[in-house]
């Protein structure tokens with residue numbers, strides 16, 4: 018499949034992590050403007066991209082129980098400069114996108130999110146979806162709680178990265194699981210949706 022390379026992520030920004038923590042808040046309205054591809058890429062990287070090389074090898078943006086990495090990241094792109102409207106899979110190794118569907122899914126995704134309008138209005142939404150097996154294979158039943166914990170880490174990273182980029186976002190956990198899965202036509206279980214746009 019053809020991959021769309023994302024601009025190299027920035028690892029030194031204008032806003033300190035303390036400022037981002039202090040100012041972080043859920044924001045549910047967005048301006049009409051599109052995101053730049055670099056902004057979308059930076060958000061995806063903050064959620065699950067590759068970090069520095071350490072003693073245990075290459076790290077990723079968020080921790081994972083036993084390094085089992087059960088979460089996959091999808092991008093519903095409605096208005097991103099330099100990117101066709103559609104559904105994309107984030108390949109964190111290549112820091113690239115793979116197109117899965119070429120249509121604007123925002124209205125359908127908002128409907129599946131119990132009518133939460135901000136999902137239809139945001140230029141993009143990021144979806145975290147779990148392959149539980151990767152973690153339960155090692156940890157049994159306890160693996161489920163580890164997966165839920167991991168979504169929390171990823172979500173906070175997205176909140177802080179959005180804040181540092183002067184963007185608005187909100188964690189959306191209230192949705193119809195089966196409906197979201199159907200709209201996206203994915204194998205994994207969707208756990209969180211984060212619409213992002215300009216404040």
Ligand SMILES: Cc1cc2nc3c(=O)[nH]c(=O)nc-3n(C[C@H](O)[C@H](O)[C@H](O)COP(=O)(O)O)c2cc1C
Nearest residue numbers: 041042043044045133172187188189190191192209
């Ligand atoms: C797991 C989780 C699920 C959430 N689901 C939704 C949601 O479906 N819709 C929504 O508008 N906000 C949702 N929120 C955002 C919370 O309402 C918000 O974080 C809370 O009111 C505190 O406000 P703050 O984030 O601005 O500090 C969710 C937050 C979390 C952590």
